[in-house]
Amino acid sequence: MEIHVSRLLLIVVAAFVLGACMSAEEQQPQARAIAADDDAACRSAGVKPGTPAYVQCRENRSNQRAIALREGERSMQRMQWEMNQSAMRQSMPRM
Secondary structure (H helix, E strand, O other), rough: OOHHHHHHHHHHHHHHHHHHHOOOHHHHHHHHHHHHHHHHHHHHHOOOOOOOOHHHHHHHHHHHHHHHHHHHHHHHHHHHHHHHHHHHHHHHOOO
């Protein structure tokens, strides 16, 4: 499970970074790849398309991506804040 979350986090962060620079037309292959990955994950979990369990699985995957995206954004903000704090400490005169 931990590997899947790490992989999902990596996909989401990469999608977020690359998606910010891509047009809607360029994002379509990425959206199809995510949908295919979700479909494969749900099918490998033993749920069949068209069933309520499949719909729930797809929703769970989407929610996991959203959570991972927020965590990635927070992590980036935290790193930027830490870098700014470090730069400020280095620029302060020592007594």
